[in-house]
Amino acid sequence: MAQTHILGYPRIGANRELKKAQEAYWRGETSQQQLLQEGEEIRRSNWQAQSDAGLDWVTVGDFAWYDQVLNHSLMFGVVGDRFSEGAAENKLDQYFRLARGRAPSGQPVAASAMTKWFDTNYHYLVPEFTDQQAFSLDSEWLLDEVREAQVQGQKVKPVVMGPLTYLWLGRGVDSALALLPSLLPCYTQLFSQLADLGVEWVQLDEPILGLDLPEEWRSAFIGAYKGIGADSGSLNLLLATYFSPLRENLQLAFSLPVDGVHIDCIRASEELNTARDLLGDKQVLSAGVVNGRNIWRADLDKWQRVLKPMAEKLGDRLWISASCSLLHSPVDLDTETSLPVEQKQKLAYARQKLDELVQLQSLLDQEVSTTVTELKSGDKSGSVAQQLRDTWREQGYLERVPVQAERWQLPLLPTTTIGSFPQTDLLRKVRRQYRNSEISEKDYLEHLRAEIAEAIRRQEILGLDVLVHGEAERNDMVEYFGEQLDGFVHTGNGWVQSYGSRCVKPPIIFGDISRPQAITVEWSSYAQSLTKKPVKGMLTGPVTILNWSFPREDIHRSESCLQIARALREEVLDLESAGIGIIQIDEPALREGVPLRESEHADYFSWAVGCFRYTCSEVKAETQIHTHMCYSNFNAIMDAIVSLDADVITIESARSDLRLLSAFADRSDGYPNEIGPGIYDIHSPNVPERGELVDRLKKIAEVVPVERLWVNPDCGLKTRSWAEVGSSLLNMVEAARTVRTELA
Ligand SMILES: Nc1nc2c(c(=O)[nH]1)N[C@@H](CNc1ccc(C(=O)N[C@@H](CCC(=O)N[C@@H](CCC(=O)N[C@@H](CCC(=O)O)C(=O)O)C(=O)O)C(=O)O)cc1)CN2
Ligand SMILES: [Zn+2]
Numbered sequence: 214m215a216q217t218h219i220l221g222y223p224r225i226g227a228n229r230e231l232k233k234a235q236e237a238y239w240r241g242e243t244s245q246q247q248l249l250q251e252g253e254e255i256r257r258s259n260w261q262a263q264s265d266a267g268l269d270w271v272t273v274g275d276f277a278w279y280d281q282v283l284n285h286s287l288m289f290g291v292v293g294d295r296f297s298e299g300a301a302e303n304k305l306d307q308y309f310r311l312a313r314g315r316a317p318s319g320q321p322v323a324a325s326a327m328t329k330w331f332d333t334n335y336h337y338l339v340p341e342f343t344d345q346q347a348f349s350l351d352s353e354w355l356l357d358e359v360r361e362a363q364v365q366g367q368k369v370k371p372v373v374m375g376p377l378t379y380l381w382l383g384r385g386v387d388s389a390l391a392l393l394p395s396l397l398p399c400y401t402q403l404f405s406q407l408a409d410l411g412v413e414w415v416q417l418d419e420p421i422l423g424l425d426l427p428e429e430w431r432s433a434f435i436g437a438y439k440g441i442g443a444d445s446g447s448l449n450l451l452l453a454t455y456f457s458p459l460r461e462n463l464q465l466a467f468s469l470p471v472d473g474v475h476i477d478c479i480r481a482s483e484e485l486n487t488a489r490d491l492l493g494d495k496q497v498l499s500a501g502v503v504n505g506r507n508i509w510r511a512d513l514d515k516w517q518r519v520l521k522p523m524a525e526k527l528g529d530r531l532w533i534s535a536s537c538s539l540l541h542s543p544v545d546l547d548t549e550t551s552l553p554v555e556q557k558q559k560l561a562y563a564r565q566k567l568d569e570l571v572q573l574q575s576l577l578d579q580e581v582s583t584t585v586t587e588l589k590s591g592d593k594s595g596s597v598a599q600q601l602r603d604t605w606r607e608q609g610y611l612e613r614v615p616v617q618a619e620r621w622q623l624p625l626l627p628t629t630t631i632g633s634f635p636q637t638d639l640l641r642k643v644r645r646q647y648r649n650s651e652i653s654e655k656d657y658l659e660h661l662r663a664e665i666a667e668a669i670r671r672q673e674i675l676g677l678d679v680l681v682h683g684e685a686e687r688n689d690m691v692e693y694f695g696e697q698l699d700g701f702v703h704t705g706n707g708w709v710q711s712y713g714s715r716c717v718k719p720p721i722i723f724g725d726i727s728r729p730q731a732i733t734v735e736w737s738s739y740a741q742s743l744t745k746k747p748v749k750g751m752l753t754g755p756v757t758i759l760n761w762s763f764p765r766e767d768i769h770r771s772e773s774c775l776q777i778a779r780a781l782r783e784e785v786l787d788l789e790s791a792g793i794g795i796i797q798i799d800e801p802a803l804r805e806g807v808p809l810r811e812s813e814h815a816d817y818f819s820w821a822v823g824c825f826r827y828t829c830s831e832v833k834a835e836t837q838i839h840t841h842m843c844y845s846n847f848n849a850i851m852d853a854i855v856s857l858d859a860d861v862i863t864i865e866s867a868r869s870d871l872r873l874l875s876a877f878a879d880r881s882d883g884y885p886n887e888i889g890p891g892i893y894d895i896h897s898p899n900v901p902e903r904g905e906l907v908d909r910l911k912k913i914a915e916v917v918p919v920e921r922l923w924v925n926p927d928c929g930l931k932t933r934s935w936a937e938v939g940s941s942l943l944n945m946v947e948a949a950r951t952v953r954t955e956l957a
Pocket of ligand 1: 334634638639641643645687688689690691692711712714715716717718754761801931932
């Protein structure tokens with residue numbers, strides 16, 4: 214009989230218990246002991262959910278106090294010098310200083326860089342390697358969790374990130390691959406510790422096998438696994454890949470001395486049969502058939518039909534699983550109280566996906582039913598790209614510049630922010646009260662207007678040049694638009710971890726999308742009525758709304774994207790008519806949606822960039838279009854960014870010490886339009902000093918022509934407190950003034 218397991222389970226808790234516990238601990242309201250207990254409780258209940266559902270294996274090692282990659286950095290001793298202070302006394306606080314630059318104990322430091330996990334909206338902390346990097350194993354947390362689960366009576370399968378993927382994700386040395394020989398002994402030692410605990414299977418995640426790997430990385434797999442495979446003794450290794458087809462690496466994966474291979478049958482269903490043919494006599498094939506990244510119920514009849522012959526041949530050497538870790542799924546549909554039954558019955562969250570796996574397991578033991586309805590899945594974006602052929606604005610950037618300069622009269626190095634201001638406890642409370650009908654709509658709207666007025670007042674005092682209304686009306690930049698547009702369904706508790714304690718509730722694209730009425734015009738107009746300075750209109754772009762929603766599976770993503778773009782274009786034109794002449798259309802997820810394989814990039818960009826331009830192709834030359842992107846490596850997509858043709862782009866670059874900026878400066882002709890490289894990191898609670906900002910700005914001015922340079926933080930300020938925001942922006946505005954005077 215086929216066996217069932219998952220690659221990982223969400224760790225936030227069914228009601229975001231971990232988030233609440235972490236944040237209370239960081240605020241100094243609870244003890245570390247209380248936090249540790251909450252974590253233990255979440256792990257216990259996650260394992261219980263897996264064994265109650267009837268899974269054959271319970272996955273351990275997927276829990277993290279902030280991020281699973283950071284867990285590995287600590288496990289292998291990859292900890293920069295700046296984090297060593299106070300580590301001996303308080304390891305968990307050291308962990309939090311690595312993650313966010315600050316913890317209840319110890320001195321604040323610059324946090325580790327954070328970036329997107331493959332093509333998801335999850336962010337990991339980038340391992341920082343040095344040329345003298347040494348590795349040493351400290352696996353106590355993992356061994357403790359294995360013991361914890363064993364005490365609970367579970368049949369445990371720990372998950373560990375594979376050595377090649379771990380090295381690939383790090384930065385700081387020219388060739389991380391050179392570090393491989395010194396890292397491998399940690400794995401050997403870890404495997405022997407796990408074997409001593411009676412562990413039979415270890416899942417080794419190597420998702421980079423789904424990327425276009427340089428040849429030396431491909432061959433490094435062979436050497437590395439020959440070593441650790443041989444050293445794993447009685448332990449069985451399951452090599453897990455996900456998010457992408459393996460293609461030229463498929464054969465490689467199955468030729469390694471591992472005891473099983475997992476493939477993502479959602480992203481690479483076409484490789485299932487080849488995988489079966491490549492399977493060694495004793496190897497296990499783990500088929501990830503339940504989508505770990507979407508919320509639709511799986512088509513179990515279809516998978517029964519597809520897998521039945523394999524199940525008969527392989528017996529318990531066929532494992533069935535979700536495509537990837539369920540980290541990317543909301544936790545439990547049973548906690549959803551607001552959805553109508555006819556919608557709910559189409560959905561499965563992580564806990565329901567466990568049930569699906571067990572149902573499929575038993576279906577594979579039964580005769581195949583013949584009443585199969587295949588899901589249609591258009592995989593071509595052709596028709597959309599066709600419709601987007603002519604989306605350029607009438608005047609080019611160089612023609613727009615003088616018209617915009619005349620209208621806006623901005624100083625050199627204009628200062629602005631990215632859009633959101635603090636989502637305070639009070640604001641969230643008022644929103645919750647409104648949602649629960651505890652206060653009237655009138656009171657809610659009045660409160661929002663007061664928030665906006667306060668944001669405008671503060672910005673005027675600070676002396677910013679281009680103001681924003683602050684996004685007080687939005688719970689989230691995507692969820693909010695999902696709520697306002699027809700065709701979306703929003704959930705009550707469909708939270709998914711984005712980074713650390715921060716979660717998102719992606720709306721679900723249920724049907725065709727349209728805009729029943731104007732969305733942001735009233736808010737922006739109200740803000741503009743309070744000041745003589747320009748207020749920037751603030752929209753989330755079509756690609757980001759699509760990428761941060763749960764998409765339909767019956768039509769191509771590009772079709773939904775174009776529907777969203779049509780709705781946003783109406784909004785842009787309404788803003789322009791209302792006198793909002795600077796409009797920002799955020800596309801932080803443009804990069805994230807780029808296919809992992811280069812051969813698919815051109816198709817993606819043809820519709821994604823086209824949809825963006827479509828939203829603003831009809832505006833007047835004097836209307837200034839901004840866009841914003843953050844937390845991704847832009848180097849590979851510079852051409853696409855340039856062809857968005859926004860007048861101004863603000864980008865994140867502070868946390869990676871302006872590394873990202875090189876992509877913009879390195880082009881022989883430079884980035885052709887205006888650019889605001891974020892000059893400080895908003896994801897850390899630390900307030901940047903003025904001198905530090907002046908230095909950074911001067912460094913930027915060496916590579917970006919000053920007449921095209923803007924000054925801004927690196928992302929929105931919604932996660933910060935007003936105290937932090939006030940001091941930081943004051944320092945930023947004064948730094949801009951200092952550099953302005955020096956340059957004048
Ligand atoms: N979708 C999305 N993806 C993104 C980003 C983003 O902004 N949005 N930014 C980048 C970084 N990722 C981020 C992800 C989440 C958050 C974030 O701040 N999330 C908030 C939740 C935002 C939200 O929806 N807030 C709700 C309130 C949610 C809530 O907890 N309400 C409580 C009540 C709270 C109270 O009474 O005080 C409840 O209902 O129980 C609102 O404002 O209405 C959080 O986790 O804390 C920030 C950045 C990349 N990806
Ligand atoms: Zn951002």
